[in-house]
Amino acid sequence: KDKEGAAADRVVVPVVRMQTGEVAESSVVAVLPVCRAEEREVEVEEAPWECAGVGDFGVVEAEKGWGRWVVLPGWEPVAGLKRGGVAVAFKNARVLPGRAKKWNREEAILVVADRGRKEVVTDDNFYLVVGGGNGSVEEGLKVERGLELKEIGVKESLGTVVLVVRPPREEYDDQLSDEDWE
Amino acid sequence: KDKEGAAADRVVVPVVRMQTGEVAESSVVAVLPVCRAEEREVEVEEAPWECAGVGDFGVVEAEKGWGRWVVLPGWEPVAGLKRGGVAVAFKNARVLPGRAKKWNREEAILVVADRGRKEVVTDDNFYLVVGGGNGSVEEGLKVERGLELKEIGVKESLGTVVLVVRPPREEYDDQLSDEDWE
Numbered sequence: 001k002d003k004e005g006a007a008a009d010r011v012v013v014p015v016v017r018m019q020t021g022e023v024a025e026s027s028v029v030a031v032l033p034v035c036r037a038e039e040r041e042v043e044v045e046e047a048p049w050e051c052a053g054v055g056d057f058g059v060v061e062a063e064k065g066w067g068r069w070v071v072l073p074g075w076e077p078v079a080g081l082k083r084g085g086v087a088v089a090f091k092n093a094r095v096l097p098g099r100a101k102k103w104n105r106e107e108a109i110l111v112v113a114d115r116g117r118k119e120v121v122t123d124d125n126f127y128l129v130v131g132g133g134n135g136s137v138e139e140g141l142k143v144e145r146g147l148e149l150k151e152i153g154v155k156e157s158l159g160t161v162v163l164v165v166r167p168p169r170e171e172y173d174d175q176l177s178d179e180d181w182e
Numbered sequence: 183k184d185k186e187g188a189a190a191d192r193v194v195v196p197v198v199r200m201q202t203g204e205v206a207e208s209s210v211v212a213v214l215p216v217c218r219a220e221e222r223e224v225e226v227e228e229a230p231w232e233c234a235g236v237g238d239f240g241v242v243e244a245e246k247g248w249g250r251w252v253v254l255p256g257w258e259p260v261a262g263l264k265r266g267g268v269a270v271a272f273k274n275a276r277v278l279p280g281r282a283k284k285w286n287r288e289e290a291i292l293v294v295a296d297r298g299r300k301e302v303v304t305d306d307n308f309y310l311v312v313g314g315g316n317g318s319v320e321e322g323l324k325v326e327r328g329l330e331l332k333e334i335g336v337k338e339s340l341g342t343v344v345l346v347v348r349p350p351r352e353e354y355d356d357q358l359s360d361e362d363w364e
Contacts, residue, residue, distance in 0.1 A: 018239065029211070029253055034241050048249070056290045056349030057200065057252050059216050059271060065247030067230070070239050071211055089241060108238045167238030 013126045014077055017166040028074030032087040032112065033066045037095065040140030041130055044158050049083045049115065070110065077112070077162040084116035086159065088128060088141060095142040096164065097126070108167055111143055113159035120155050123147040126164075127157035195308045196259055199348040210256030214269040214294065215248045219277065222322030223312055226340050231265045231297065252292065259294070259344040266298035268341065270310060270323060277324040278346065279308070290349055293325055295341035302337050305329040308346075309339035 031051055035043035048062035060069075070087050072078050078085065088111045096109070113128040120127055123146045131142045143161055144154075213233055217225035230244035242251075252269050254260050260267065270293045278291070295310040302309055305328045313324045325343055326336075 031213075031251060031253060055271075057271070057292050057347065060251045060253075062249040062251075065249045067244040067247045069213060069242045069244075069251060071213060071242075071253050089237075089239070110239050165239065 013161050013164060014075075015164045015166065016075060018073075018168045028079055030072045030074055030078040030081070030085070031060045032070055032072065032078070032081075032085050033062070034068035034070050034087045034089055034110075036068075037088050037090045037141040041158055044086055044088065044113075044115070044128070044141070047086050051085065052083070072110075072112070072165065075163060081112075081114055081162065082116070084114055084159070085112060085162075086115055087112050087165075090141070093166075095131075097143060097145045097148065110165040111161055112163040112165065113161050115159040117160040118156050118158065120146050120149045120157055121160075123150070126161035128159045128161055129154065129157050195343050195346060196257075197346045197348065198257060200255075200350045210261055212254045212256055212260040212263070212267070213242045214252055214254065214260070214263075214267050215244070216250035216252050216269045216271055216292075218250075219270050219272045219323040223340055226268055226270065226295075226297070226310070226323070229268050233267065234265070254292075254294070254347065257345060263294075263296055263344065264298070266296055266341070267294060267344075268297055269294050269347075272323070275348075277313075279325060279327045279330065292347040293343055294345040294347065295343050297341040299342040300338050300340065302328050302331045302339055303342075305332070308343035310341045310343055311336065311339050 031053065033047040033051060035047055048064045048066050050063045051060050053060050068089075072087070090109050090111060092106055093109050095111075111128060125146045126143050127146060127149060128141060129144050129149065131140050141158070143164075144157075149155075149157065213235065215229040215233060217229055230246045230248050232245045233242050235242050250271075254269070272291050272293060274288055275291050277293075293310060307328045308325045309328060309331060310323060311326050311331065313322050323340070325346075326339075331337075331339065
């Protein structure tokens, strides 16, 4: 099942390691509802879609109440989300396809997905899908390459992944380069 | 506990004018539930109390869902709120006591209050209270000095005001000095 790299020749999903205090570095911040991966598709489907900041103070006005939120720096892929953006909190990076698995397995990640783009279109894009219960992932959701999904006939996902966020780390920066994905 | 009393002669409520992009200037941000003043005490009493950021990404985990949120720079009075903090959105500054009324009346303000401190203790602190329907304020809530409240026998408020936030303004900075409050 771990057939990564077979055909993918280019990674189109940015991965960033958040720096301590980095919310500070942008003049724009994004506020996204957070879903827990262990709740499978339930929270992803329930979380509010409209989270734009309005008015003088950029007050986020969601169309429904939600309890978990995260503030991210205005990274381009996130800032570009008009509506339908969601951040899924995973306890570790094992849910990612390919070589990303070699990351510290105990490191939490946030996967930002666009629920407005559910269709599986691009081979080397990442998509958020239900884990499938085959025992390969202990959490309810996982991230899969478009190619792998197409091969098993899956045409619709919960959303296209636009960004993978790794937590701040003070000691050293082991940010992966693009090659690590191929 | 009420030891400052009558002798208080200085204003203890900070007023800040937010700068464009200022969320950027602090390594810490605060996320607070927002209530609309026109909903009177209803939203202030209903908004979640627990809004601390937890884990690697500082995900805000409120004890209940809420639709309106604001991200503020980690100004000291706001960062000091442990729980019970709330931001009330007013359409203009007429709801403030004293000379603050001379501010641009059409300028929206955010009033950050601590619902954990409802008791009216200090003469020159500001407290969030229900407008009273006497026609003096068109909105449901207003801000009153402790002294004024004591004079009419009001001992409990909806919360102690810890900060008044004015919106960003590019053209000029008309931040009031302390004297303007006295």
